[in-house]
Amino acid sequence: MYRKLAFVTLGFMLALSFSASPILAHTVLEKVAKTGVLTAGTSKDAFPFAYKNEKGQLSGYSVDMVKLIQKQLEQELKRPITLKLVAVDPEDRISSLLTNKVDIVCDASSFTWERERDVDFSVSYDLTGTRLLVKRGSSLWGPESLVGKRIGALPKTTNELSMRRAQPKAQIVLVQDRAEGYKALQEGKIDAYASDGILLEGLLQIASNANKFQIVGYPYSNEGIGCMLPENNSTFRDTVNYTLIRFMQGFLTGKKSEVSTFDRWFGGSGVAPLTQDQRDLVIENMRLTLDSLEPLPESDL
Incomplete structure (x- = not known):
């Protein structure tokens, strides 16, 4: 349905692997296809990306990205997929991936070379510092x-x-x-x-x-926010990147569902409104990510 994605995001969300970690007995896609469950790690207090809302439910912009990934997996695997959200502390994110406690982490994670030695990253779908x-x-x-x-x-x-x-x-x-x-x-x-x-x-x-x-203070760092994934899962990473890129391309081209999702969190009447400068930076990050890739066909959006 789509081509494998070779991606670049602001020069630092690079898909290179330095680790010699052993290949998993089952890839994430094999596990999800067999069990019908996608287990996603996220944060309990990273408002508005991932947090526990007033009902005690894990919610946020990054959680919405995971839900889009869940839907894409259902299309590809041609079966219902249950999304299991697990709250993980920042210091436990990588170990949870390495021990297969979660299949993916989407919260407010950003790329570092130290992290890249142990896990892979998706494309960047937001920007912070x-x-x-x-x-x-x-x-x-x-x-x-x-x-x-x-x-x-x-x-x-x-x-x-x-x-x-x-x-x-x-x-x-x-x-x-x-x-x-x-x-x-x-x-x-x-x-x-x-x-x-x-x-x-x-x-x-x-x-x-x-x-x-x-x-x-001026930003002491400028970082793209992306999901963390287990290494040696290139097909799963393709699915994740395709989902995120489709969302960003849809948002930038004014697709109603994507604009609604973004503005629910960051719009003028959203949960955590961005200033115009902040919104412009996020949009520029999306454009830089998409400019390095072949656009998805209109039929995919």
């Missing part, structure tokens, strides 16, 4: 202002890595989850909390005392 959440009126901004300061971050994330690189003389305080990081900032246990800018904005939108905090 590390920024700082501080108390309103704080003088913190650039790297020079962070010397000796306590910066909270989730362990084994690009946020932690970015802050260590930006200011080696800062004190990095690792927190268990985003709620703990926000609480530590409120209680004065840290001077700033480092996370993806769009996640920080989402956090403030649901916080009761948001007016006491502000997001500062």
